[in-house]
Amino acid sequence: MRSKEIEREGTPVCPLCKRPIPSHAKQSQHHLIPKLKGGRGGPTVLLHQVCHNEIHATLTEAELARDFDTPEKLRTHPHLAKFVQWLEKKPADFHVRTQKSLRRRRK
Numbered sequence: 001m002r003s004k005e006i007e008r009e010g011t012p013v014c015p016l017c018k019r020p021i022p023s024h025a026k027q028s029q030h031h032l033i034p035k036l037k038g039g040r041g042g043p044t045v046l047l048h049q050v051c052h053n054e055i056h057a058t059l060t061e062a063e064l065a066r067d068f069d070t071p072e073k074l075r076t077h078p079h080l081a082k083f084v085q086w087l088e089k090k091p092a093d094f095h096v097r098t099q100k101s102l103r104r105r106r107k
């Protein structure tokens with residue numbers, strides 16, 4: 001398996017938006033394969049909280065498991081690609097409440 005350099009000078013880099021994740025920024029682990037779909041103990045990636053929220057506001061766990069099980073695939077999703085473009089101009093510790101009105105809330 002190809003190992004990806006996701007750290008730059010000790011600061012982790014978010015694989016969705018490719019910006020650094022400062023230690024004081026809101027952040028969380030995303031299971032690439034949702035736990036409900038057999039991903040327990042599976043690979044996780046560290047994301048900005050705002051990126052993580054956007055992923056789950058955009059895609060269901062079934063969609064994540066089936067079509068978007070890597071950060072590269074997530075970046076190809078039209079909505080997330082737009083989100084990443086928009087986020088590029090924000091500071092690395094930018095955070096916003098994600099609108100979840102269209103999908104059921106989950107924690």
Ligand SMILES: [Zn+2]
Pocket residue numbers: 014015016017018019047048051
């Ligand atoms: Zn990010």
Ligand SMILES: [Zn+2]
Pocket residue numbers: 029030031052055056
């Ligand atoms: Zn997640």
